[in-house]
Amino acid sequence: MRDVSEKQAADDKVAVVIVAAGRGARAGQANGPKQYQQIGGGAVIARTLDAFLTHPKIGAVVVAIHAEDDALFRRAAGANADRVVAVTGGTSRQESVRLGLLALRSNAPGRVLIHDAARPFVDAELIDRTIAAIGERQGALPALPVADTLKRETAEGMIGETVSRAGLHAAQTPQGFPFWPILAAHEKAHHLGKADFTDDAAIAEWAHIPVKIVPGSPDNVKLTWARDIAMADQRLSSAPRFPDIRTGNGYDVHAFEPGDHVTLCGVAIPHDRKLSGHSDADVGLHALTDALLATCGAGDIGTHFPPSDPQWKGAASRIFVEHAVKLVRARGGRIANADITLICEAPRVGPHREAMTEALSAMLRISRNRISIKATTNEKLGFVGREEGIAAIATASVVFPGDVPE
The missing domain is CATH 3.90.550.10 (Spore Coat Polysaccharide Biosynthesis Protein SpsA; Chain A)
Known part of the structure; x- marks a missing residue:
């Protein structure tokens, strides 16, 4: 037992x-x-x-x-x-x-x-x-x-008495x-x-x-x-029945510090600085982790990987995403779509989009056509516009088993 x-x-x-x-x-x-x-x-x-x-x-x-x-x-x-x-x-x-x-x-x-x-x-x-x-x-x-x-x-199969139901x-x-x-x-x-x-x-x-x-x-x-x-x-x-489709979103931001590359969506990109963070500071994957956890009410990235815990110092953020994927799948969820928008003035994301998509496809175990990675600048406004850091917004859609009544 x-x-x-x-x-x-x-x-x-x-x-x-x-x-x-x-x-x-x-x-x-x-x-x-x-x-x-x-x-x-x-x-x-x-x-x-x-x-x-x-x-x-x-x-x-x-x-x-x-x-x-x-x-x-x-x-x-x-x-x-x-x-x-x-x-x-x-x-x-x-x-x-x-x-x-x-x-x-x-x-x-x-x-x-x-x-x-x-x-x-x-x-x-x-x-x-x-x-x-x-x-x-x-x-x-x-x-x-x-x-x-x-x-x-x-005993003879006849009514013997009426029982009060009070x-x-x-x-x-x-x-x-x-x-x-x-x-x-x-x-x-x-x-x-x-x-x-x-x-x-x-x-x-x-x-x-x-x-x-x-x-x-x-x-x-x-x-x-x-x-x-x-x-x-x-x-x-x-x-009447409807599919149980849930959508979660996540947002994250990391500041720059001295370094020679940034890691975005699992891909190392040469740059004159790096992002500051307890792990590898992959702002895109951190936002995606929160989006996935949101679809099954499992808290946020800090709940599972507190920055105060030394074991996550310098850790690859794909660990966080794969953990969130495991939780979603344990609840019977099937990831339908993942969408990430990176907000930065530099570095350029376009040349690395294919590699990022490939990395995410492996982490999420979904086809590449279910993954969207976009990038935009902040038109020189705010901390992003001043090139002080990078922000990311992520959305994930997950189909769970069973139906939700109207």
């Missing part, structure tokens, strides 16, 4: 255990377990993972999968498979949750959500409501009031808890051989952990039957 690293289990984040080890027999086995079946062009579990991995309050994500499903899970999760910790689940949902919680123990979060992989329509607002209701000794359960009239059946709710997930109390409850149930709990709120109730009900969502349905899968696929396939 893999454990969650200290970096993944940041104290201010909420961890998640996603239960995905079941066989889903009621949904039919022709297309495999229900969490891996296709809805709207992607696997059920892929949509579930995306809901949590894109939420700003979520930290470590653990997925409990069946022992035989590692390849199936990685194929369905795509790039997100490397952003979660996959553990082997148990023979029951209850045991899978316990094993998922144990994977978080060495670097324990303060709070944890427990969610069924087969609820792919969970949304950010429901996650927020659940997290907000978790206390130091209190859990949270999203639920909907029961609307249907309830009848109790006799105060009755249908439970959903994610269910949220303070980490240590819910882990202790699961461990106690395991050691006592109590394996008949149908959800984690029931275990919390048994362990005398109060659980607050928060409003659930009617869209947050659990896919149980083959018909549920078909309806979910129809729902996603018929909705």
